[in-house]
Amino acid sequence: MAEQIAQLIDEGAFPPGTRLPGERELAERLGVSRVTIREAEIALQAVGRLEIKTGSGVYVSEAQPAAHAPLPKASAFEVTEARLLVESEAAALAAHNITEEGVARLEELIEQMRTGDHDAANEADALFHQTIAEASNNAALVHTIRTLWRMREDLPDVKATYEAVCVDDAESRTAEHRAVFEALRDRDAAAARAAMREHFHRLINAMLDATERMALEEVQQKASQSRERFLVAARMS
Secondary structure (H helix, E strand, C coil): CHHHHHHHHHCCCCCCCCECCCHHHHHHHHCCCHHHHHHHHHHHHHCCCEEEECCCEEEECCCCCCCCCCCCCCCHHHHHHHHHHHHHHHHHHHHHHCCHHHHHHHHHHHHHHHHCCHHHHHHHHHHHHHHHHHHCCCHHHHHHHHHHHHHHHHCHHHHHHHHHHCCCCHHHHHHHHHHHHHHHHCCCHHHHHHHHHHHHHHHHHHHHHHHHHHHHHHHHHHHHHHHHHHHHHHHHC
16 A cells, blocks of 8 residues: 555655545555555655654655665664664664654653554554654654654564564553653653663564464474374374
């Protein structure tokens, strides 16, 4: 769906600087759900094609990014390690530059993570990280973080791993994001860096647990298939 909206932008249906139709109208026009539209808009904001403005709507970015270069082949661990290194420093920089409006926006997103359903919480998570990147006031950092988010969403193995660990972690995720928010609210760069690093450390550990669990399940499935096969052969002999 993100590709369809991007194509409409490229074709001139939604010129740079214009406001997109509302979720309901766009969903009816494209024959999908509003949730699908919302997820596509978040993905397009992550790569710089759209800007989601609280209380105003979704706008086509004035400066559209150049055509995407192919993404490198990377594991979920490599993407997360890079996010840890880059986003921790972005958070430290944002602690010096974030506005009161930005702080209020982060608090709204944490509340959405806490009270919203699974899709709403995931949307808030994405916007939380993007808001901090933008608050760094560093265009290079914003571009890098958007590219890492694109790798998280567009590399199938990476996306599958993230989905496997982001199902039952709502409480931990909310608490970790609140720690980052409080450090930014207090303009404490060291605390913001440490809180963001702690968030990604927990995510990496969750990935390790999920990877071990999936590997064990695969071994058990293969063992069960072998058992059934050889039991059949034994009965035939």
